Amino acid sequence: xxxxxxxxxxxxxxxxxxxxxxxxxxxxxxxxxxxxxxxxxxxxxxxxxxxxxxxxxxxxxxxxxxxxxxxxxxxxxxxxxxxxxxxxxxxxxxxxxxxxxxxxxxxxxxxxxxxxxxxxxxxxxxxxxxxxxxxxxxxxxxxxxxxxxxxxxxxxxxxxx
Numbered sequence: 399x400x401x402x403x404x405x406x407x408x409x410x411x412x413x414x415x416x417x418x419x420x421x422x423x424x425x426x427x428x429x430x431x432x433x434x435x436x437x438x439x440x441x442x443x444x445x446x447x448x449x450x451x452x453x454x455x456x457x458x459x460x461x462x463x464x465x466x467x468x469x470x471x472x473x474x475x476x477x478x479x480x481x482x483x484x485x486x487x488x489x490x491x492x493x494x495x496x497x498x499x500x501x502x503x504x505x506x507x508x509x510x511x512x513x514x515x516x517x518x519x520x521x522x523x524x525x526x527x528x529x530x531x532x533x534x535x536x537x538x539x540x541x542x543x544x545x546x547x548x549x550x551x552x553x554x555x556x557x558x559x
Contacts, residue, residue, distance in 0.1 A: 450491040451538055456500070457528055458486040460507040460549075461539050468548035473503045482506075490539075511552065512559035522556070529553040 417424045425433075453461070462485045467473055482503060486492075500506045508514035515522030532539060533553045536546035 450489060452493045453490045453539065454494045454528075455483075455486070455492045456506055457532055457539075458490040458492060459483070459500075459503075460528065460532060461490070461545075462486045463503055463507045464549050465540065465542045465545040468542075468545040472509055477503050479503060479506070511556050515556075526553070526556050529556060 417426055418430065419425075459479070459482050462482050463473070466485075467477075479500065479502065504514070511522070511525060515525060529549065530553065533546075533550050536549065540546040540549075
């Protein structure tokens, strides 16, 4: 990119109407400026596509859990939050760094949330709010469409219980 910038500075010093010869091809200063703008736009687009989506740790864990286990009744016994954390940190940037009080996958994202939060309205409301965000922006966070649809069903269930 610095060579393009140097070329643009050179072109500003030159006669504006003069063409420039590069590797046997003749270009106007306007063509050079357009090429530089295209390169800048492409570079910005590439940077944005490599950027990880930002999510809270819990939301990121829910996405990973849902994608991996949307079609099973219970999480495997050997599943740990450590393994979920590794997968989530590869795909997401955590907006809240602090580890929270969750110790098991079922506490993060229960398979039967209505029963799990039956006697705890405040925690159920926080969970519902978390699901609402993920359902609303599922196209940004989910790679597996079936998992996003499964989460939407869970969210509707939580709204009704």
